[in-house]
Amino acid sequence: MTRKAAKPEELMTPAEVGETFRVDARTVTRWAKAGKLTAVWTAGGHRRYRASEVRALLANGGPGPLHGAAAAKASAAAARAGREGRRG
Numbered sequence: 001m002t003r004k005a006a007k008p009e010e011l012m013t014p015a016e017v018g019e020t021f022r023v024d025a026r027t028v029t030r031w032a033k034a035g036k037l038t039a040v041w042t043a044g045g046h047r048r049y050r051a052s053e054v055r056a057l058l059a060n061g062g063p064g065p066l067h068g069a070a071a072a073k074a075s076a077a078a079a080r081a082g083r084e085g086r087r088g
Contacts, residue, residue, distance in 0.1 A: 011040060011048035020054060021062060036063035 014025035017037070021028070032039040032047065037057065039047040057063055 010051040012051050012054055014047055014049070017049050017054050020058060031063045034063075 012020075014028045017028045018025040028037065028049070029039075029047065031037045032049070037049055038053060039049060042048055
């Protein structure tokens, strides 16, 4: 009896997921930290996301708004970026 090798699951980088949802890769990382998307870690320590999960999330209308600490952190980052943009 022979065994078929399991087909490796397609993984996406944060940038690829960001392009899919038309958001920045950092937003994808915030979604993962908020539990809206599952990150898989490579041997080199980089985040990757299962393409099947990304497609399912896209089919369901996206991850929705951030809540709690993740929302506060995202809001603070946006405020900092706005202040830094006005300094120029």
